[in-house]
Amino acid sequence: MSNPALAEAKPKAQPAIPNPMLIIAGIILITFTMRSPITSVGPLVGSIRTDLGLSNGMSGMLTTVPLLAFALLSPLAPSIGHRLGTERTLLAGLLTVLLGIILRSSGFIFTLFVGTAFIGAGIAICNVLLPGLVKQRFPQKAGLLTSVYTTTMSMCAAIASGVSIPLEKGANLGWQGSLAFWAIVVVIAISVWLPQLRSTGKSIASATQKSTPKKxxxxxxxxxxxxxxxxxxxxxxxxxxxxxxxxxxxxxxxxxxxxxxxxxxxxxxxxxxxxxxxxxxxxxxxxxxxxxxxxxxxxxxxxxxxxxxxxxxxxxxxxxxxxxxxxxxxxxxxxxxxxxxxxxxxxxxxxxxxxxxxxxxxxxxxxxxxxxxxxxxxxxxxxxxxxxxxxxxxxxxxxxxxxx
Known part of the structure; x- marks a missing residue:
């Protein structure tokens, strides 16, 4: 018969912390989703305006709405991340972006703007929480990793602008299919990010509970x-x-x-x-x-x-x-x-x-x-x-x- 005292003395099994390279891959893939859904719209505005009968003012709102979402939700993201844990909150941000892309690509004026707002909300969460994630996971390499992810973000923004028309015209996807294409990138990012939810010990959530920000x-x-x-x-x-x-x-x-x-x-x-x-x-x-x-x-x-x-x-x-x-x-x-x-x-x-x-x-x-x-x-x-x-x-x- 086993000794209960010895059984209680055994340490509880802890889930393994994901490989650092997997974390870096996840961060880079998140940056893929932080600009491409926005910069892919500009070249397609003419087609969207003609198809849905939008005014120039309403067309301009397709760029303004995400920025307003950034401004409104950025102060809330740290509190959400503290309560749910940064890893889970970033996943929620990616899921919100995915939902927004699907809604925006459905071909109706109402869903076009609602989806755009969802995209802005999801990206706002990722914008705010990534610097803290980098600081926690890679404190000695924060400058280098910030270089990598900001450069990736800028590069993806330029690529998305450049391929929007080829996807619409060359691939015969139309403006809806061209916008929906970026859902593939988000799904890949979600798949790579899921292992982060099993991380313990050095998670951002535990770190933030031990460190209270200055008032x-x-x-x-x-x-x-x-x-x-x-x-x-x-x-x-x-x-x-x-x-x-x-x-x-x-x-x-x-x-x-x-x-x-x-x-x-x-x-x-x-x-x-x-x-x-x-x-x-x-x-x-x-x-x-x-x-x-x-x-x-x-x-x-x-x-x-x-x-x-x-x-x-x-x-x-x-x-x-x-x-x-x-x-x-x-x-x-x-x-x-x-x-x-x-x-x-x-x-x-x-x-x-x-x-x-x-x-x-x-x-x-x-x-x-x-x-x-x-x-x-x-x-x-x-x-x-x-x-x-x-x-x-x-x-x-x-x-x-x-x-x-």
Whole structure:
């Protein structure tokens, strides 16, 4: 007969923690789903508008709705992650994105916008919680992994924009099938992420229970500087995505070539997006980096005011691409290195991305409004120059070697 005391002394079996490479694969696949469902819409807007009889204003909301969802849900994501565990919450985010893609592709106006809102909600959760996950799982390699996932995110955004029309026309899927295609990517991401639900011991949930965030994060000057850096770079990025082709057309560039030049900006952003977090992790502070990034953005916008010089125009686009690629990845890196624990990283991520995407949603509307008032791109470009200056000032605060 077995001894009850000995039986009680036996340690309970614990589920194995998934292999780190599987975690990295899961993170990278999640980043595949964080931009492609949004950037795949732009090239298809004309077909969607014609098929469903949408106005230009309603068509524009297809881009604005996800950004508003980001702004509204980002502050809530850390609390949800703390209660359910980050791994489960990220899975819930992926399932929400999948549901949104299915609804959006069903071919009705109501489901088009409801599905778009669901996609925004799911991506908001992933946006906020990934920096904390990286900080917990790979504290010594946070800069490198941030480089990998931000670069992957930017690359997938560019690919999704490029293949939307070939999927619609070349593969005869129509706009509905082209949008639904990205559900395949989400299903793959879910499949790879499922093993994370069995992880214990070093899970984010257990870590956040042991670490309480400092009270008054919204009253922290450093937290606001990180938040403003995130918001101002988002403002500049989405204004560029929305209006750069129209600005280039004012310089006499064709509609087709202006689209290719926008792709050039996105392509140039990729190496900058990868290198910025790696460099940031090697410096005591990142103030010099933020000054260089802000100056690149300022000079890029200022150069667009000059007409008739194609060489100068290309230089300006290169500067804009470098600034935008480096700024988004550095903003996400700040969330990791300006906090002391995983819970704080999630809270700062929610705060910075809430304000950031609210500014991003407001930016293209503001620039369009100013253009309608002035009938010229000069004042809108001056506005972007001013925002680039503000980015430098926010970066000088966010780049200090301190924690919130």
């Amino acid at each position: 008054g994060l919204w009253r922290s000057a450093l937290a606001w500087q990180v938040t403003l850096f995130m918001g101002l770079q988002s403002f500049l990025f989405y204004c560029t995505i929305a209006w750069l082709p129209a600005i280039l057309q004012q310089h006499g560039i064709s509609q087709t070539n202006s689209g290719w030049l926008l792709s050039l900006v996105q392509a140039i952003s990729l190496p900058a997006s990868f290198l910025a977090p790696v460099l940031a992790s090697r410096f005591r502070d990142q103030r010099l980096m933020t000054v260089v990034i802000g100056l690149f953005s300022l000079l890029g916008c200022a150069g667009l005011l000059v007409d008739g010089n194609m060489f100068l125009l290309i230089i300006c686009l290169v500067l804009l691409g470098l600034a935008q690629g480096a700024s988004i990845s550095l903003a996400l890196t700040f969330i990791v290195i300006r906090t002391e624990n995983v819970r704080e990283a999630a809270e700062l991520s929610g705060m910075s991305q809430s304000v950031g995407y609210l500014l991003a949603a407001f930016g293209p509307i503001f620039i369009g409004f100013v253009f309608d008032l002035t009938h010229s791109w000069s004042v809108p470009l001056v506005s972007l120059i001013i925002v680039s200056l503000l980015l430098i000032f926010a970066g000088l605060g966010a780049g200090r070697n301190q924690t919130v």
